[in-house]
Amino acid sequence: MALQAEDITTLHQYAQGVMTRAEHHANTVGSIALALMGAIIWRADKGTIRIRQSAKGxxxxxxxxxxxxxxxxxxxxxxxxxxxxxxxxxGSILYTFSNTTPVTDVESIFRAL
Structure with missing residues (x-):
């Protein structure tokens, strides 16, 4: 099940969870996750962001x-x-991102979508 992210509170909660998990077991993506969150907010069509929910949040x-x-x-x-x-x-993997991905690549990839 997915939660519609229509407000900053939901996006804030999602960002906190991603960054906490990155600190504990995914330290290869924490920095790029911040750039991706900005790209998501910038380019997503209004009302289309949905976040998967689990029993843990x-x-x-x-x-x-x-x-x-x-x-x-x-x-x-x-x-x-x-x-x-x-x-x-x-679906097909279009791009992969890690902390080694230049932020400028994130911008150009999302600009082209």
């Missing part, structure tokens, strides 16, 4: 639409990267 998977096309961002535990996928969590 908001999880590391987010759906959004840009220009009417759906994308999914999720953490890949095996590769320790954040993946941007086409349409669904099982």
């Amino acid at each position: 908001l999880a590391n998977m987010l759906w959004l639409e840009i220009n009417g096309k759906r994308y999914v961002l999720g953490y890949n535990h095996a590769d320790e990267t954040i993946e941007l996928k086409d349409r669904s969590q099982t």
Whole structure:
């Protein structure tokens, strides 16, 4: 089940969870996650951000639409990267991000979506 993220409170809660989890077991993506959150807020169509919920709260998977096309961002535990996928969590991987990804790449990738 996913929660519609329509306000800063929900996005703040999501960002806190992502950063806390990054500190504990995903230290390869914490910095780039901040850049991705900015890109999400900048480019997402209004009312399209949805965040996966689990029994523990908001999880590391987010759906959004840009220009009417759906994308999914999720953490890949095996590769320790954040993946941007086409349409669904099982969709084609379009890009992968880690702390080694230049922030300028995040901007150009999201600008082109």
